[in-house]
Amino acid sequence: MKPLLITSALPYANGHIHLGHMLEYTQTDIFARYQRMTGRRAIYICADDTHGTSIMIRARKEGRSEEAVIADMSAAHQRDFADFMIQFDHYGSTNSAATREVCHEIWASLQKNGRVAKRDVTQLFDPQAGTFLADRFVKGTCPRCGAPDQYGDNCDKCGSTYSATELVDPKSTLSGARPELKSAEHLFVSIEPDHAFLTEWTSSEGRMPKEIANYLAGHFLAEPLRDWDVSRPAPYFGFEIPDAPGHYWYVWFDAPIGYIGTTREWCDKHGERMDDWWRSDKTEIVHVIGKDIVYFHTLFWPSMLKSAGYSLPSRVQVHGFLTVNGEKMSKTKGTFVMARTYLDHLDPSYLRYYYASKLGARVEDFDLNVDEFVQKVNAELVNKIVNLASRSSRFVAKTGLSASYPDDGGLFEAAAKAGAEIGEAYAAFDFARAIRIIVGLADRANEYVDRVAPWALAKQAGKEQEVQNACTVALNLYRQIVLYLAPVLPKLAAESGVLLNCAMDRHELAQKPLVGTPVAPYQHLMKRMEVEAVQKMIEASRAGDPGDAPKAAAAPEAGAGEAAPTKWEDPGDALAKEPLAPQCSIDDFTKVDMRVARIIAAEGVPGAKKLLKLTVSLGGDTTRQVFAGIKAYYDPKDLLGRLVIVCANLAPRQMKFGMSEGMVLAAGDGENVFVLSADSGAKPGMRVH
RNA sequence: GGGCCCAUAGCUCAAUCGGUCAGAGCCCCCGGCUCAUAACCGGGCUGUUCCUGGUUCGAGUCCAGGUGGGCCUACCA
8 A cells, every 4th residue: 555645624823723623634534543553654744824814914913923823823723633632743834944945846847837927916905004905804885785894705685796896985804994906916827738637637536526526527627727816915924936026925825835845844854755755656645625625626736736746636535514503603603613612521532433423425514413413422432332341341350351262153253354344434534334334333242242141140150251251252342343443533442452451553453352361440431421511512602702793883884875674783882881791601591580570560669769669470479579770761650561571580689668579671871771571472470581 | 697416214324236225323112131331132113215207127226307405606716
C-alpha cells in the first residue's frame, strides 16, 4: 500500500470550532487512524487558514496585530481538536514561511505557463476604512423590493440577487461610510487550458463522490472555465505577490497551498523529503472537505497542482453539512454548539461514536438528533459493547484468561473474518456500515454470555475452568470489537488494552485470540450518557449572541414607499438602559411558576401612594391578594376582568397594608408601566411555559 | 429558472451483478435472567418497498413520467 497523505479543510482563524467542524475532523481522523492501524504509512496534515479581510478587520477592532489574533485562535483550535482526540501529524498555519515559499513557487510556474493575466476590476471601496469591500461587508436597501438592511449580494426578503453596486443607499458595515466605486487591477489565473484534463480527472472512478462529479460536469465543465481572480489590492492580510507589489493573494489561493506548506514543515521536522509526498506517484493524497468548497478543490486546486508539477489528490471525499434535530444549527435554539461547550458537558467519545455510526460516503447532510444521539450511544456503545467487558471481566480478575482458546462455536473466527469487511468499510468512508457490523458482533457476544451463563457456573463447585473459558471467550470477542472500533474510539481501545494487558493498535490483532494473560480489575470504561448533560449543553449554547443584538438597535431609516407591514423599527434604548441579566438555566426558569390570572377586584389603597390592591383569580376558588405598584399608571376600574400573568409561587410578603401573595407581571422602563396580558383563549390557572 | 441527490415498518436505516431481500436496531407488548452501567437474552407486533406505466422468466433494485423532500446554483466563483 502506498503511503497516504490525508488532509481536512483548513478551519478559518476567525472563529471557534463547532460541532459542524467536528464532523469533518472526526471523519478524517477515523479514516487516518484506520489506515495507520493497518500498518499503512499515513500522515494527517491540517492548519489554520489565516488570511483575508475578516482577520484584518477583526485585528483592527481588537487593536492588535493579525498575528496575535491568529496565534490565539490557532491555540484554541488545537486545544479543541486535541480534546476530541483528533490526531494530526502536524498542525500548521497558512501564515508560515513554508506556505509562502510554496505560493511563490506555484505562482512562478503559473506565470511561466502563461496562466496569469491582469485586468481591472471595479469594486465598492470604503474610503474611511481604506479598504475594498466584499459583498458581505456592504449593506443597504434592496433595489428590487426596497427591504432595508440587506447584504450586498442578495436580499433575504425577496430573494433576488444583484450586484453590491446596485444597492440603494449602501453602507459599509466596517465604518458606516458610503462606499464608492473604485477600480483596481486584479490578477487572474486561467484554468481553461486544463479543461479537457479536468473533465477526465474529475470523472475518473473513485476520484470523488459521483454526485459531485455529475455536478461539476453539468455546471462548470459544460462551458468554458472562467478565469479566477486571485489577487486583492492592499490593504489585505496575506502574502504580497512578488511581481505585483501592493497586491496580495486572495485567501483562497494560499489556503490549499497550506496543505503543501504544512507538509513541508512536518518533513523538515522529521527528516522527510517533501517531494516524496507531493511530487511522487509512490504516495497518495486524500482531501476531506465539505460540499461548500468543492469548487476550489476539484477545479482550481488540481489545475494549480498540475501546472506546478505536483501530485494530484487521488480522492476528494466530500461530506454534507451538520443539522441538529433536522434543522440548521441555530444560536437561538441552542443547537449551534461550540466544540468547547460540548467538551464542558460531554465525553468526546460519544460524539465520535455517533458520527461514525451514521456517516456514510455519500454527500448527505448529517442530522444530529439529540434524542437519537443519547439513545444510540447508550444502547449500542455502553449497554451492548462496553457492558460486555463489565459483565465478564470480574470472573477472571484472579485467574486471567485461559491458557488455550476454548471452543466458542466459531464465534471468534466469524468475527475475525468480519475484520476484512469492516476494514473495507472504513477505507471507503462508509463508517456506518463498519459500525453496523461491529454492533452485530456485540449482539452475538452477548447471546453467548447469556447462553453459557458464567454467573451460574461460578456458583457450582468444580466448574472453575468453565467459568474461565466462558469469560475468555467473552473478553476475546470484546477485544475484537474494540479493536475494530479503535479508529473511532481510541481512548476506549487504549483503556481496554490496560484491562486486558494487550496491545490494541493494529487491526490485524483481531485475528488471533488472546490467551493466558492476566486481567486487570474492572473499572468503568464508559458511562451511560445523561440526557440532562445534553440539555445543559444546549442551554449553555443558547447564550444570548451579542453579535446579533445590535441589529435591533440599528438606526431607523424612514423607509419611504409602499406600506411595508413586515418592517418594524424598534429602538434599542430599552435594552440598552437595562441590559440582560446573567444567563439562567432551564431549572432556574422552571422554579418560577407563572400563571394566567383574572383580576376580579382592584382598588386603591388608602394611605399608599403607588399601590393598588388587586385580587386575582387563578380559576375555581383560588384567589390571591396582590399589591402592585401601578397606581400611577392604571385606573383600578380599567383593570377589572383583565387576564394578566402573575408569578404565583413567589414567597408572600408582609407589606404595610397587608399580605402580598404574588406579583403581577408588567414591563417598564422606569417611566411607564405596561401590565402583561394573555391572548384571548387563555384561562386563569394556566401555567406559562 | 437550471442542476444534483433522495423516497423501504411509528423512528433511524440495511438489502453485492436485477434472482428466498422484504430485513436489523430502536419504540411498544409478553416472557426469561440477575453477571453487568435498571444493563442482557428469547418471543411477538407493524410494510401497497411514494405513485403510474415500461423492460424482463423475474424489479426497492433498470428505464420513462409524475408526486413529495433535501441540497447546490442563479449569467460570482
